[in-house]
Structure formats: C-alpha cells, structure tokens
Amino acid sequence: xxxxxxxxxxxxxxxxxxxxxxxxxxxxxxxxxxxxxxxxxxxxxxxxxxxxxxxxxxxxxxxxxxxxxxxxxxxxxxxxxxxxxxxxxxxxxxxxxxxxxxxxxxxxxxxxxxxxx
Amino acid sequence: xxxxxxxxxxxxxxxxxxxxxxxxxxxxxxxxxxxxxxxxxxxxxxxxxxxxxxxxxxxxxxxxxxxxxxxxxxxxxxxxxxxxxxxxxxxxxxxxxxxxxxxxxxxxxxxxxxxxxxxxxxxxxxxxxxxxxxxxxxxxxxxxxxxxxxxxxxxxxxxxxxxxxxxxxxxxxxxxxxxxxxxxxxxxxxxxxxxxxxxxxxxxxxxxxxxxxxxxxxxxxxxxxxxxxxxxxxxxxxxxxxxxxxxxxxxxxxxxxxxxxxxxxxxx
Numbered sequence: 001x002x003x004x005x006x007x008x009x010x011x012x013x014x015x016x017x018x019x020x021x022x023x024x025x026x027x028x029x030x031x032x033x034x035x036x037x038x039x040x041x042x043x044x045x046x047x048x049x050x051x052x053x054x055x056x057x058x059x060x061x062x063x064x065x066x067x068x069x070x071x072x073x074x075x076x077x078x079x080x081x082x083x084x085x086x087x088x089x090x091x092x093x094x095x096x097x098x099x100x101x102x103x104x105x106x107x108x109x110x111x112x113x114x115x116x117x
Numbered sequence: 118x119x120x121x122x123x124x125x126x127x128x129x130x131x132x133x134x135x136x137x138x139x140x141x142x143x144x145x146x147x148x149x150x151x152x153x154x155x156x157x158x159x160x161x162x163x164x165x166x167x168x169x170x171x172x173x174x175x176x177x178x179x180x181x182x183x184x185x186x187x188x189x190x191x192x193x194x195x196x197x198x199x200x201x202x203x204x205x206x207x208x209x210x211x212x213x214x215x216x217x218x219x220x221x222x223x224x225x226x227x228x229x230x231x232x233x234x235x236x237x238x239x240x241x242x243x244x245x246x247x248x249x250x251x252x253x254x255x256x257x258x259x260x261x262x263x264x265x266x267x268x269x270x271x272x273x274x275x276x277x278x279x280x281x282x283x284x285x286x287x288x289x290x291x292x293x294x295x296x297x298x299x300x301x302x303x304x305x306x307x308x309x310x311x312x313x314x315x316x317x318x319x320x321x322x323x324x325x326x327x328x329x330x331x332x333x334x335x336x337x338x339x340x341x342x343x344x345x346x347x348x349x350x351x352x353x354x355x356x357x358x359x360x361x362x363x364x365x366x367x368x369x370x371x372x373x374x375x376x377x378x379x380x381x382x383x384x385x
Contacts (some may be wrong), residue, residue, distance in 0.1 A: 032224070
C-alpha cells in the first residue's frame with residue numbers, strides 16, 4: 001500500500017515536471033506549398049519537433065479539409081485540396097495550440113507546378 | 118582601510134573617465150526592416166548595410182562589401198550579388214555617402230544570421246585601416262534555433278544572450294572571437310543607433326563619454342552591457358589584425374572589429 005502511494009506521488013511529480021518543461025516552450029506551426037502539396041512543420045520554440053500532434057486544416061469558410069498526425073520530426077504533408085486560404089491548426093495537447101494562415105496566393109502557384117509531369 | 122578603498126575607487130574612476138576614448142567610434146551596421154518575422158510578414162526582408170557613427174548619425178563613404186551573406190540552419194548563402202548602392206547622410210552632412218541595400222525573401226522558420234565583410238577603410242586620423250565584420254540575427258516564425266552559432270569570420274561576436282525579443286533594460290552578453298578563439302580582454306564599444314529612436318527622441322550625450330560606452334571583455338572574451346533605451350544597439354569588439362595592409366607604399370596596421378546589432382523594445 002505504502003509502495004503504491006510512493007509510486008503515485010512519483011508519477012504525479014514526473015507529470016508536473018514534464019508539464020512545466022513543455023509549457024516553457026511555445027508551440028508553432030509553419031506551412032508552405034510546393035509542387036502540388038502543402039507541407040507543415042510543427043515545433044517547440046527551442047526547435048524540438050511536435051511529435052504525434054493533431055493537425056487540422058480549415059478552408060476560408062471554416063470547413064475541415066484535411067487532418068492528420070505529425071510524425072517524429074513534427075512533419076505532416078497533404079495534397080492541396082483547392083486554391084484557397086488555409087488555417088492550419090496544431091494541437092500538441094496540454095493546452096498547446098497554434099495556427100498558421102497559408103495564403104491563397106502562395107497556394108495557387110504550386111497547384112500548377114504540381115500538375116506538371 | 119576604508120579610506121584606502123575610497124581613494125582607490127576614486128583613482129579607478131578617474132582612470133576610467135579620462136582614459137583616451139576615441140571621440141567618434143566607427144561602426145559597421147546591418148539593420149533589417151524587421152528583427153522578428155511572423156505570419157503577418159509580406160514580401161522580402163529589406164536590409165541596410167552601413168558604415169557610420171551611430172550616435173552622431175554621420176555616414177562614411179562605404180565601398181561595396183567583399184562579402185554579404187546569411188547563415189540559416191548551419192548553411193551559408195552568399196548574397197553579395199543582391200547588394201545595391203544607396204545614398205545616406207546625417208542631418209548635418211552636406212552630401213550623401215554611399216551605403217548598401219539588399220532584399221532577401223525569408224521562406225522558412227528559424228534564425229537567419231546576416232553577416233558582412235567590408236573592404237578595409239583607410240582612416241588617416243588614426244593612421245590605420247578599419248575593417249568591421251558585422252552581424253545581425255533575424256528570427257522567423259518562432260523557431261529559435263541558430264543564433265548561438267558562429268559564422269566563422271576572422272573576428273565575430275557570438276551571442277550568449279538570445280539576440281532578439283529583448284526588452285529595454287535587458288543585458289546583452291556576447292563572446293568575442295578572433296580566428297575562432299576567445300579574445301581575452303578585448304575592448305568593446307557600444308553605441309545606440311540614433312536613427313532608430315523614432316518618437317522616443319534622439320540620445321543627446323551630455324559629455325563625450327556618453328557617445329560611446331566602453332566595456333572590456335573578461336579572460337574568456339565575454340562582455341555584458343545593459344541597454345537603457347528602445348531601438349538598435351551596436352556592439353563593436355576591436356582588436357588589431359595579425360596582418361598589415363599597404364597605404365601609399367607603407368605597411369599600416371589594421372583594426373578589425375566584430376560588430377553585432379540587437380534591437381530592444383519598451384515593456385508595455
């Protein structure tokens with residue numbers, strides 16, 4: 001019983017420590033279009049990647065047009081759905097949420113280059 | 118004992134005050150249009166490369182730099198071909214002196230360290246050449262990676278304080294390197310870029326020691342200075358080059374400077 005209490009206390013302390021170290025680093029997401037695809041990079045302020053983060057993409061009418069999970073490098077890519085402004089939202093958990101607006105002008109040029117053979 | 122200390126303190130103060138500080142310090146400068154690039158950023162980053170007296174706002178004629186480049190993600194890109202001449206002068210100067218402008222598109226997150234190696238400038242008043250290797254760091258899209266890496270110049274300041282996102286009153290700490298090694302006890306001159314004062318008003322030095330602040334690096338080449346006003350601050354670590362250069366058939370010494378620029382903002 002006593003051991004279990006200690007274990008729980010230790011686990012709680014670990015969680016608190018982890019939460020404290022993570023919250024000192026702001027989460028960001030960056031996106032760019034290239035050759036028919038949109039590439040996203042999600043990272044903490046110090047450069048650590050946001051691994052297994054939930055990423056959602058909304059069009060200018062706020063419709064969800066793509067979603068997925070970031071890989072170990074914090075990367076996630078998807079086909080350009082259409083020519084539009086996109087709001088890309090990363091949710092790294094523990095209240096770490098951030099978004100990036102990818103402008104239509106940047107997307108349009110890359111739809112065409114993606115169509116090239 | 119106490120009296121002895123106060124006498125010593127007065128003596129040290131006298132030495133510091135009357136030490137021969139050159140009245141006008143020369144500074145190489147790279148000033149970007151933005152020090153922090155965000156999602157709201159549109160178009161190219163505009164950079165101005167100058168050789169001037171920052172407090173007095175006097176320009177010197179600047180030849181086209183030998184090198185202008187940027188380091189991002191540990192990779193150096195030469196941007197010398199982007200340099201375009203421009204003219205600038207202080208309110209008191211009659212004619213324009215040449216400075217240089219460049220445009221650069223910031224396309225990825227991370228720190229961009231811009232650097233320049235100018236041509237050596239002949240200064241007859243000091244009977245030597247002056248060559249100021251100059252750097253400035255621009256942060257993009259909240260990824261704070263790269264600012265603490267040396268570029269590999271003959272002499273340079275490597276920041277120990279993150280060189281952006283600084284408040285007025287913050288300190289800036291840096292390490293002076295010459296040929297990659299710490300420059301023990303190097304003299305570092307500090308000046309405020311009066312051009313960047315904006316609405317807060319120019320600095321008007323009450324006495325000449327207020328024009329250029331002077332700090333000396335420690336044995337490890339590390340120096341610190343606290344910046345009292347919002348705007349751009351230049352740090353110039355001066356050493357003598359281990360090479361000379363000819364002027365009218367005579368070998369002359371070369372003062373090499375490692376210059377770094379940071380921007381402060383008022384706490385609001």
